[in-house]
Structure formats: C-alpha cells, structure tokens
Amino acid sequence: MSHNPQLVSNIFMDKVADWLTKSALAGNNLEEIISGFCDRIAATGIPIHRIHLSFAMLHPLYDALGFTWRPSTGLIVERYIHDIEKPEVFLRSPYYKLLTSNLEFMRRRIPAEGPVEFPVFEDLRKENINDYIAFVQPLGNQSSQGMIGSWSTASEQGFSEDVIAALMRIQDHLAVAAKVAVLDKLANNLLTTYLGEGAGKRVLNGQIRRGDGETVRAALVMGDIRQSTQIADTEGRQAYIDALNEFFDAAAQPFNRNGGEIVSFVGDGFLAVYPCGRHKDTSEVACRLAFEAVRQAQARMSELNRQRRANNQKAIGYGLGLHIGNVMFGNVGLRDRLTFSAFGSSVNEVERLQAFTKKYDSQVIASDAFASYCGGDWTVLGDEELRGVGNKVRLKRPELQQEPLLVDALARDLSRPALSEAERVILLHRDASKTAEKKNNFLDRWIQ
Structure with missing residues (x-):
C-alpha cells in the first residue's frame, strides 16, 4: 500500500x-x-x-x-x-x-x-x-x-x-x-x-456503611474439603495450599457461573448462593441450577482425583450441603475494618447439612425443601435436628446419575492460556x- x-x-x-x-x-x-x-x-x-x-x-x-x-x-x-x-x-x-x-x-x-x-x-x-x-x-x-x-x-x-x-x-x-x-x-x-461480583457491585454502588445490607431468598451450597488437617500435617504447608486451590478450582468453580455466586470462602470451604424470588417457579430454577453445578463439581472432582492419583498424590475428599432459604448480606465488623458477608439462619443450616455428609458418608446432602424444589430422584437418609431449627430436618441424598458429564472444562480451567x-x-x-x-x-x- x-x-x-x-x-x-x-x-x-x-x-x-x-x-x-x-x-x-x-x-x-x-x-x-x-x-x-x-x-x-x-x-x-x-x-x-x-x-x-x-x-x-x-x-x-x-x-x-x-x-x-x-x-x-x-x-x-x-x-x-x-x-x-x-x-x-x-x-x-x-x-x-x-x-x-x-x-x-x-x-x-x-x-x-x-x-x-x-x-x-x-x-x-x-x-x-x-x-x-x-x-x-x-x-x-x-x-x-x-x-x-x-x-x-x-x-x-x-x-x-x-x-x-x-x-x-x-x-x-x-x-x-x-x-x-x-x-x-x-x-x-x-x-x-x-468480595465476589455481587458484593463488589454493592460496595461500588455505595453500600459501604456498617450495617448496610439486604435480605434475599436463595438456593445455598456449602462445600468443604475433607482431611485438610491431615494433608497439612503430613505433606506440609505448600502441598495443603495447592490441594485447597485445586479443590476450589474443581469443586467451587461451577457454583460461580450460570446464576450462582461464591459469596465467601470459609476456612477450607465455600458458600455459594443462587438468588431467587419467593415464588415456586423461581425457587425451582435456582435449585436446579445449583444441582446442575453439583453434578459438574462431582465430575470435575473425579477427574481431579484421577490426575492426583496418577501423580502419586492422595485423592481429595469433600462434602456439599444444599438448602434454600433467606440470606442476609451486609457490612459487619469494626468501624474502620469491615467485611461484606452473608449470614442468617439459612447459612447456619446449610453449613450443618454439609457437616452431615461425614456422618452419612455421602458427598452430597440436601434438605427436603431443596430436593422438593429441585425434583429428581432422592434417597431419604434420615431426620436430624439442626441447632436453631425447631423441627427435625429430613436429609436426602441424590440418586447416582447415569449419564456421563464432560470434564473438559476442568482441563481448561486448570490449564493456563x-x-x-x-x-x-x-x-x-x-x-x-x-x-x-x-x-x-x-x-x-x-x-x-
């Protein structure tokens, strides 16, 4: 030219x-x-x-x-x-x-x-x-x-x-x-x-004062790694940090997409929410999206553990609790040191549901309310008391899904461009x- x-x-x-x-x-x-x-x-x-x-x-x-x-x-x-x-x-x-x-x-x-x-x-x-x-x-x-x-x-x-x-x-x-x-x-x-996308937007939009907050209804997912103390004690700090990040990449990532958001990392675990209205239709959509992410997380964890075994590393155990209820978001803390957090009775309940995965030796446990909105086949595990809940809560485990899930997304997430x-x-x-x-x-x- x-x-x-x-x-x-x-x-x-x-x-x-x-x-x-x-x-x-x-x-x-x-x-x-x-x-x-x-x-x-x-x-x-x-x-x-x-x-x-x-x-x-x-x-x-x-x-x-x-x-x-x-x-x-x-x-x-x-x-x-x-x-x-x-x-x-x-x-x-x-x-x-x-x-x-x-x-x-x-x-x-x-x-x-x-x-x-x-x-x-x-x-x-x-x-x-x-x-x-x-x-x-x-x-x-x-x-x-x-x-x-x-x-x-x-x-x-x-x-x-x-x-x-x-x-x-x-x-x-x-x-x-x-x-x-x-x-x-x-x-x-x-x-x-x-803070996460939702919390970050709230802060940028001016929700910055201590006590500022809101309440939303949401499907909730609480995930936690297993044997983390053993990994830290036997394999050292760096191996523990690497395992924890691998767990988050594989298990937590699906809950930060398609309407879900991880609102906090708590110790060795995470809390994700799928906001919805109080109507049946929106509750069903939120629970089904959360459950689809559960299936993806299970497939991704299976692939991750296959890779770890191939590298002579121990498999990572985990538990996922599923629930639906009201979640409060807000700024809490000191006058000059705040955090934007999710809290409330539903958050406490989903955490306790997740803890029952140890007792029932199940990777996933849901409340009866979540399973009802989600639909599908579930096995009743039993009725358990949750601290702060007046009545016992019926716990359910999803039936094993037969159709395979692609795990290409895991490879893409873990690989670097x-x-x-x-x-x-x-x-x-x-x-x-x-x-x-x-x-x-x-x-x-x-x-x-």
Missing part, C-alpha cells in the same frame, strides 16, 4: 485528544477507550496498520491486559496470567530491549527479506509491515502500572516525521485516559476478586527487576 507523506491534521488529532478526555470522565472501560482510540487514529488518515498496547495491572489473577488492533480485525483483547513458563525467545523481544535499556522509544525499519533483529518482525513483515515504533509510557513515577506498545505501518515510505510527532503527542493523552480506566478497573478487580509476546516481556522484566534489587545484575537470572 503506497502512501505519500503529508502533514497530519492538528484539528483531527485534537479531536482524538478531546474524545480521550471525555471518555475517561464518562467512566468508559479500558477496552472501550482503546478501541475507540484506535478507530479514531485510523480515521485521521495516519497510515496505521497495527497498534499493540499492553497495560500492567495490579490483579491477583492477571499481570497485564493486552490489546492488538488492525483495520481488518478491529480490537483483540488478551489477558495475561501469572506464573507462565517464559521461553528464551522472548528475551529477544523489542519490548524487552526497551525495558532493559531504559529507553522510552525505539524505531526499526523491517526489511522485506533477510535476517531481522527481533523474531516478532518475521510475523510483522508477513503483513507487509516495514516500519515499527515501540514505546514505554509509565502511568506514574511510583506506579506498578504502565503502558507499553507499538505502532506499525505498511506504508511504502514508512512513518513520516510529521506522523511520528503526532503519535508521540497523542501517547500522553492516551496514557492519561488509560490510567483513569486502569484505576477504575483495578478497583473493580480487587472488589470482585476478594498461552501468552503473547508482550505479556512474557512484562513478566520477564518484572522478575528481572526484582532480581536486580537483590543481585544488582538482573540479567544473570536469564543467562545462567
């Missing part, structure tokens, strides 16, 4: 800068800002054929968010997860060169044939890209967040000086808008990760910087 160098319209670029400011003030998320920004940059007439941006995020699950834009595909979003193997090939990334050389930008012309300086250029020239500018933009002097990215063009004459100047100027506006969105996403990430170059570079630089503080020579870690 041929392009004759021309002056960049300052009017158009000012329009892009104004749009970035308005988008940040309007609370647009990072993806909306990046997508709109890329589309508007292309609309100015600047010959852009690929834009890549990565934003390091303070998040327990993700280190960074990556965005790649092309005119033909639009925006593609990638999320980069912690603790992935980092092949040596990514040490030869242009981004890593930038970071380790403490450079703010780097421009390279990509030849149509012959050897290239960085492996990624092999892929870029397949798109006829011949001019490449990489840059680093910190989002604050002391911030752990930052923007790193690149501009690429397939224009025959590459980037003109006028275009380069315009791109360098607009980066600052993009960085400001991105920082606002990153901080907003950071707040959402932390609240969602540590492949990372793009940008994520590997960010992780490498982060880890290398930590080593530099200790050894004063961070490259030693990667050379040895």
Whole structure:
C-alpha cells in the first residue's frame, strides 16, 4: 500500500485528544477507550496498520491486559496470567530491549527479506509491515502500572516525521485516559476478586456503611474439603495450599457461573448462593441450577482425583450441603475494618447439612425443601435436628446419575492460556527487576 507523506491534521488529532478526555470522565472501560482510540487514529488518515498496547495491572489473577488492533480485525483483547513458563525467545523481544535499556522509544525499519533483529518482525513483515515504533509510557513515577506498545505501518515510505510527532503527542493523552480506566478497573478487580461480583457491585454502588445490607431468598451450597488437617500435617504447608486451590478450582468453580455466586470462602470451604424470588417457579430454577453445578463439581472432582492419583498424590475428599432459604448480606465488623458477608439462619443450616455428609458418608446432602424444589430422584437418609431449627430436618441424598458429564472444562480451567509476546516481556522484566534489587545484575537470572 503506497502512501505519500503529508502533514497530519492538528484539528483531527485534537479531536482524538478531546474524545480521550471525555471518555475517561464518562467512566468508559479500558477496552472501550482503546478501541475507540484506535478507530479514531485510523480515521485521521495516519497510515496505521497495527497498534499493540499492553497495560500492567495490579490483579491477583492477571499481570497485564493486552490489546492488538488492525483495520481488518478491529480490537483483540488478551489477558495475561501469572506464573507462565517464559521461553528464551522472548528475551529477544523489542519490548524487552526497551525495558532493559531504559529507553522510552525505539524505531526499526523491517526489511522485506533477510535476517531481522527481533523474531516478532518475521510475523510483522508477513503483513507487509516495514516500519515499527515501540514505546514505554509509565502511568506514574511510583506506579506498578504502565503502558507499553507499538505502532506499525505498511506504508511504502514508512512513518513520516510529521506522523511520528503526532503519535508521540497523542501517547500522553492516551496514557492519561488509560490510567483513569486502569484505576477504575483495578478497583473493580480487587472488589470482585476478594468480595465476589455481587458484593463488589454493592460496595461500588455505595453500600459501604456498617450495617448496610439486604435480605434475599436463595438456593445455598456449602462445600468443604475433607482431611485438610491431615494433608497439612503430613505433606506440609505448600502441598495443603495447592490441594485447597485445586479443590476450589474443581469443586467451587461451577457454583460461580450460570446464576450462582461464591459469596465467601470459609476456612477450607465455600458458600455459594443462587438468588431467587419467593415464588415456586423461581425457587425451582435456582435449585436446579445449583444441582446442575453439583453434578459438574462431582465430575470435575473425579477427574481431579484421577490426575492426583496418577501423580502419586492422595485423592481429595469433600462434602456439599444444599438448602434454600433467606440470606442476609451486609457490612459487619469494626468501624474502620469491615467485611461484606452473608449470614442468617439459612447459612447456619446449610453449613450443618454439609457437616452431615461425614456422618452419612455421602458427598452430597440436601434438605427436603431443596430436593422438593429441585425434583429428581432422592434417597431419604434420615431426620436430624439442626441447632436453631425447631423441627427435625429430613436429609436426602441424590440418586447416582447415569449419564456421563464432560470434564473438559476442568482441563481448561486448570490449564493456563498461552501468552503473547508482550505479556512474557512484562513478566520477564518484572522478575528481572526484582532480581536486580537483590543481585544488582538482573540479567544473570536469564543467562545462567
């Protein structure tokens, strides 16, 4: 594609800068800002054929968010997860060169044939890209967040000086808008990760005072791992933590989907709720969704224990209690240290139902109320007294389901997605910087 160098319209670029400011003030998320920004940059007439941006995020699950834009595909979003193997090939990334050389930008012309300086250029020239500018933009002097990215063009004459100047100027506006969105996403990430999606939204919407709360009717699931003390005593702290996280990945994950939400992790267990109205129809839907998640959890635990046995590890036992009733959500605690929690008699009852799985040697026990709404075949185990409940509660166990369940989801949840170059570079630089503080020579870690 041929392009004759021309002056960049300052009017158009000012329009892009104004749009970035308005988008940040309007609370647009990072993806909306990046997508709109890329589309508007292309609309100015600047010959852009690929834009890549990565934003390091303070998040327990993700280190960074990556965005790649092309005119033909639009925006593609990638999320980069912690603790992935980092092949040596990514040490030869242009981004890593930038970071380790403490450079703010780097421009390279990509030849149509012959050897290239960085492996990624092999892929870029397949798109006829011949001019490449990489840059680093910190989002604050002391911030752990930052923007790193690149501009690429397939224009025959590459980037003109006028275009380069315009791109360098607009980066600052993009960085400001991105920082606002990153901080907003950071707040959402932390609240969602540590409080759960529903509780996080309640807090963000202003339900923050001690005593603020509400009562909802819900199907409840209480799950708990078995022999956790034995695992901790015989196999050590790390083996116990690993087993606990494997249990949550396999058994708890299904209850955080399709209308369910894990509202708290309690010791070695978890509490999940499926909110519903007080009508029969909505109660049936909630109980059936919860029970479908139970079947998924059982299949996933079977697969997990098969994997553990293959690795000469002990199988993980567990129990699940099922109930339906009113749940209170609210802020409780000290004036200056609150937690958003679920409590009430139904929560206490489902916890005691779960405890009866030990007595009856059953992975799953439900109250008669839950089983009635859920439908299906159930075996009566007996009538038991629950503390705080005036009458005995009839306990039931579900009949074994014959149809097999796919466990592919477990493999997908436990496997880690492949990372793009940008994520590997960010992780490498982060880890290398930590080593530099200790050894004063961070490259030693990667050379040895």
